Amino acid sequence: MLEIKSIVKRFGGITVLSDLSLSLEPGSVNCIIGPNGCGKTTLFNLITGRLRPDDGQIILKGQDITGRPAWRIANLGISRKFQIPGVYPELSVAENLIVPLAAAQRRSGSMATMFSSRADRLAALLDLCGLSHKAVDRVETLAHGEKQWLEIAMLLAFDTDLILLDEPTAGMSVPETEKTAGLVKRLQSEFGKTVLVIEHDMSFVRALDCRLIVMLRGKVVREGRLEEIQKDPEVIAAYLGGTAAC
Numbered sequence: 001m002l003e004i005k006s007i008v009k010r011f012g013g014i015t016v017l018s019d020l021s022l023s024l025e026p027g028s029v030n031c032i033i034g035p036n037g038c039g040k041t042t043l044f045n046l047i048t049g050r051l052r053p054d055d056g057q058i059i060l061k062g063q064d065i066t067g068r069p070a071w072r073i074a075n076l077g078i079s080r081k082f083q084i085p086g087v088y089p090e091l092s093v094a095e096n097l098i099v100p101l102a103a104a105q106r107r108s109g110s111m112a113t114m115f116s117s118r119a120d121r122l123a124a125l126l127d128l129c130g131l132s133h134k135a136v137d138r139v140e141t142l143a144h145g146e147k148q149w150l151e152i153a154m155l156l157a158f159d160t161d162l163i164l165l166d167e168p169t170a171g172m173s174v175p176e177t178e179k180t181a182g183l184v185k186r187l188q189s190e191f192g193k194t195v196l197v198i199e200h201d202m203s204f205v206r207a208l209d210c211r212l213i214v215m216l217r218g219k220v221v222r223e224g225r226l227e228e229i230q231k232d233p234e235v236i237a238a239y240l241g242g243t244a245a246c
């Protein structure tokens with residue numbers, strides 16, 4: 001689905017990403033962990049075209065997207081959720097979903113995507129984010145967690161193959177965090193999406209039960225399951241430190 005080859009990003013004299021390589025299998029869930037400032041968000045900015053790399057290549061489904069504009073990359077099949085919910089507060093929940101549904105229709109030129117009709121699609125998306133009972137409510141009246149779930153459903157409505165989520169559980173309670181892990185898993189299990197998540201919350205990482213990618217000092221230093229990663233001395237020293245949570 002995605003192949004990042006030896007990417008380098010510098011800001012002035014500081015090298016934030018150095019020779020970083022990574023690949024994502026189609027239909028997989030992957031989670032990036034790493035200490036503050038190690039370059040996780042910068043990596044998302046490079047993948048989505050907000051920033052251009054100084055060196056290296058980014059390949060999406062066999063196509064070189066390195067340095068292409070963000071709108072073009074979105075149309076080629078990558079959607080992204082920022083930490084703060086990117087929803088339309090004055091529109092209803094259903095209207096928020098109709099906007100990306102329409103954008104997906106325009107992008108593909110066909111509705112032969114996930115569902116058989118627009119009504120079915122809308123109902124499935126409302127069900128996915130647990131907001132069927134609030135379909136006509138204005139989004140500004142929703143709780144923080146509900147806005148985050150709505151935005152994840154909006155990404156699904158836009159129907160790209162690859163979905164990037166930047167700390168989707170930021171500001172959430174423990175039950176909300178657990179629900180978010182279930183939602184992210186459904187993107188893969190029910191809809192076949194490839195998902196790449198940045199997350200700090202280890203209870204969420206554990207619940208997600210997926211491949212972990214550990215970044216340190218601008219590089220990928222380890223990949224694997226949590227059980228392996230949490231035993232790694234370098235990871236423990238540099239990132240997990242004393243956090244008994246892992």
Ligand SMILES: Nc1ncnc2c1ncn2[C@@H]1O[C@H](COP(=O)(O)OP(=O)(O)OP(=O)(O)O)[C@@H](O)[C@H]1O
Nearest residue numbers: 011012016034035036037038039040041042043200
């Ligand atoms: N536009 C920019 N100009 C200059 N420096 C930047 C810019 N964007 C990021 N940086 C620097 O690059 C480094 C990596 O930042 P980045 O936000 O990618 O880290 P992160 O791993 O996502 O951190 P966090 O976990 O705190 O979100 C930091 O030192 C940051 O200050």
